[in-house]
Amino acid sequence: MRLLVVEDEIKTGDYSRQGLAEAGFQVSLVRNGLDGHHLAMTESFDLIVLDVMLPDVDGWRIVQSLREAGRQTPVLFLSARDSVDDRVKGLELGADDYLVKPFAFAELLARVRTLLRRGSASPLSDQLRVADLVLDLPGHRVTRAGRKINLSHKEFCLLELLVRRQGEVLPRSLIASQVWDMNFDSDTNVIDVAIRRLRAKIDDDFETRLIHTVRGMGYKLNVEAEDDGD
């Protein structure tokens, strides 16, 4: 599950990101409204934790743009403001829930889980499937052709990313930022190693290979056979 956290307060942002990541979510953290607005509008998240008072573009504007664009991503507002008016305004603009700062992390986690459950009422959204590969998102379980495959947390996140963006070539830098939260110029060897491990588990015992190397560019997951020479 991918979460976007938009929070300019350093401590609250770091604390939320760390806690949510430890709870098993893939978390992207941005610290201003402009970046938050951009990511919320261009990438797909399962939920957005959104501070109201932000530099550049405030949380209200972000949720308003999202809803106007027809994006139904659940939004949990975070705010120091606790007046009823603000709460009502947030909910009217299309936020799904509201948490007043300061908050206990356990409460944030509980609200996030509740919203995600509500958002994924359709059983389909709990699973991702490609060919005979099935990812059970809430349970972090993977099977291929009915056979259970044990993955580490990072391997699962990596596979989830590849599956969600199947057919797209994902550069190492993108994989690094999405799965490891590392910068662009970090050593990307860790990604090659992780891909190799993931392949050994997902592809080695099966006829159809799913994970492909695109030379000089990155990796992609695809059902069609490709002659990528490795």
Ligand code: CA
């Ligand atoms: Ca703020």
